[in-house]
Amino acid sequence: MMRSTMHHNTSYPRFTEAEFSLRYAAVREAMRAVDLAALILCGTTSAYHEVLYLSNFIVTREAFLVFPDAGEPTLFIQMFNHVPNARQVACITDLRWGGSDTTNAVAENLLERGLAENRIGLVGPISFKQYESLRKMLPRAVFVDFTPQLLQLRLIKSEEEIDFLRKGAEFSDRAIEALAQQARPGITEYELAAIVEGAYLGLGGKNHIHYMATTPMSNPTICVPAQHQSNRVLQSGDVLITEISAHYHGYAGQILRPFAIGTPPTPEYLHMYDVAVEAFNRIAAVIHAGATTDEVLDASDFIHTSGFT
Structure with a gap:
């Protein structure tokens, strides 16, 4: 149940438990569609949104989230001195230090879960070295890229x-x-x-x-x-x-x-600004549910016909 995996700290921004329940259900439905037993989500300081989406944690340096098809997720924080604050911010109860090599901790977690021979989805900026470490520790697992599917789910905002x-x-x-x-x-x-x-x-x-x-x-x-x-x-x-x-x-x-x-x-800058405002208004007028990128590009062509790029 979601209630067992989450804790509350009102000092930090937090989505509701109902919101996370909807996210978890949607992600797990997409996982089952491609027969995935778990996801390994990697986040860094500059690429953290997928981990944030399922944990409420904005990654500092590096973090990995093991997100199973059923059961409680585990969030691994690479920096030991970042763990206390991560426990305040994240919604996940099972939050641990990742040790000197977070990838090894992730692989051991999957072994503990009995998922060493399953299909595992990978999400985020996992390096080649990290990927090779996972393959070495979990040689019978099948790893597939799940990043596009999760990005697609995140496109429609609640x-x-x-x-x-x-x-x-x-x-x-x-x-x-x-x-x-x-x-x-x-x-x-x-x-x-x-x-x-x-x-x-x-x-x-x-x-x-x-x-x-x-x-x-x-x-x-x-x-x-x-x-x-x-x-x-x-x-x-x-x-x-x-x-x-x-x-x-x-x-x-x-x-x-x-x-x-x-x-x-100057007159040149004023003219350029006027063109930009008109282009913005034309583009805004065609943006709606069901609009296509071609419609947006057609509206923006006003910039080119006005002599700018």
Whole structure:
């Protein structure tokens, strides 16, 4: 039963037990469709959403989740000093340190479950070395990639997930509002990053990305937001281009917005902005349940016919 596998800590963001029951049932139905006895889900700091989906835990460094077709899942945390907090955040009761080699701990767990000769689904960024270790310890098991099936299940969001996405969008909006109020000549790009994160960290938001670049509108040297900020000092006449995503427990919003610094935008930048707004409106108008990617691409072709890429 789900109740036996979960505990509650209201200090951290948490989906309901009913939500996890629906997820577990859907994933297990998909597993049975391809005759899988268990899943091995690997998560890292930058690729954690599949582990989060079934455990409520945003991975730090590395974690593995053994998710059986029946019975209690086991979450292995690689960093020993991360285990105490993981027990507070994750919804899974059977949470353990993974030892010096988490892959070995995972294989031993499957042996203990009597699943050493079954079909096992693999999910996430499992390295070749880790895969070879699993094959060596479980030579009679058959490993198959289950990542596409789980990604497909995750595409359709529940109402609880949509609520989390709304928070991520709110935090992203707050970051843009803070830039609108505080970006000015004389500060550095480093300070822009501090402005962005300061808008939501105190409210429980976290940074996913804050890509930003500044360049003179009269003689631009970059046309896309930069992944790393520099010590460049903003000047009057610059444009600041942004791609901002803040998240709430793994559920991110995203917003891209340009700013003219110290002066109105030049005619060229204003025209480009007007085209972008019109393209956005055309694309938004065709996005609905049942729409195809071709419809979206057709709407976005307005960018090309306007002379831009």
